[in-house]
Amino acid sequence: MDELLVIKDLEKTFQMNQMNDEKKIIGCKGINLTIRTGEFVGITGESGAGKSTILKSIYRTYTPTKGCIHYQSNRFGMIDLVRASDRKMIAVRKNEIGYVSQFLHAMPRITALKMVMDAIVEMGEDINIAEQKAKDILTHFRLPSALWDSFPRTFSGGEKLRLNLAKAMVKRPKLLLLDEPTASLDHQSKQSVKEMIIQLKKEGTTMIGIFHDLDFMEEVVDQSYMLANGQMEKRLMTHG
Numbered sequence: 001m002d003e004l005l006v007i008k009d010l011e012k013t014f015q016m017n018q019m020n021d022e023k024k025i026i027g028c029k030g031i032n033l034t035i036r037t038g039e040f041v042g043i044t045g046e047s048g049a050g051k052s053t054i055l056k057s058i059y060r061t062y063t064p065t066k067g068c069i070h071y072q073s074n075r076f077g078m079i080d081l082v083r084a085s086d087r088k089m090i091a092v093r094k095n096e097i098g099y100v101s102q103f104l105h106a107m108p109r110i111t112a113l114k115m116v117m118d119a120i121v122e123m124g125e126d127i128n129i130a131e132q133k134a135k136d137i138l139t140h141f142r143l144p145s146a147l148w149d150s151f152p153r154t155f156s157g158g159e160k161l162r163l164n165l166a167k168a169m170v171k172r173p174k175l176l177l178l179d180e181p182t183a184s185l186d187h188q189s190k191q192s193v194k195e196m197i198i199q200l201k202k203e204g205t206t207m208i209g210i211f212h213d214l215d216f217m218e219e220v221v222d223q224s225y226m227l228a229n230g231q232m233e234k235r236l237m238t239h240g
């Protein structure tokens with residue numbers, strides 16, 4: 001089958017040391033999920049349910065405690081992202097798997113345009129083509145051209161988010177992980193995120209997205225889950 005990602009019994013626990021007291025916090029537990037190429041999987045669930053932990057485990061920001069994440073890589077064939085070497089993870093992150101964080105971390109001291117261009121150039125694209133693609137996607141996300149030559153450090157929250165989305169999406173990754181990509185955006189910006197998701201899906205990108213409100217994404221979502229009590233419960237879809 002054309003399964004791109006198969007998660008089996010994934011668990012991440014955090015060992016906390018508080019005043020000589022060993023304490024375990026469960027990030028996520030017993031997670032099973034199969035995603036076929038081209039699918040869009042939506043996940044909702046209350047705060048602290050473990051949604052971000054799942055995405056960070058796939059991207060290997062977190063090393064899972066248990067389970068496996070089989071991923072069909074272009075370059076390496078079938079690999080387990082839980083156990084793959086750092087060298088393979090770096091290559092896969094550069095060329096195949098994209099991730100947009102829920103939080104807006106410190107931005108590098110380069111201009112917004114350069115940030116997006118670099119993301120394409122590191123995949124081996126010609127600089128002039130990279131510049132055109134970067135400008136096109138920044139325009140799509142309605143980031144004012146007056147900001148293109150500025151440092152993103154001073155951007156508003158929504159501007160930083162849209163820049164991060166542009167940087168990840170311009171690469172047309174094989175698998176894209178989106179952690180609340182529409183949170184805190186106005187309706188018009190949310191709409192442009194949704195349009196870009198539809199565009200990427202047409203071009204074959206497989207995506208997992210965490211959303212507060214999955215109804216907004218209803219026409220795009222192929223499988224949807226609610227994460228509760230550490231379990232993934234399949235949500236019934238009202239369309240299709």
Ligand SMILES: Nc1ncnc2c1ncn2[C@@H]1O[C@H](COP(=O)(O)OP(=O)(O)OP(=O)(O)O)[C@@H](O)[C@H]1O
Pocket residue numbers: 014025026027028045046047048049050051052053054102
């Ligand atoms: N690095 C960490 N160290 C310790 N505990 C963590 C860490 N990351 C996550 N957790 C804990 O794991 C649980 C799940 O966190 P996670 O961030 O995955 O939730 P979430 O579903 O994404 O929530 P939100 O909707 O608020 O973003 C929480 O109880 C959280 O405190």
Ligand SMILES: [Mg+2]
Pocket residue numbers: 051052053102179
């Ligand atoms: Mg989260």
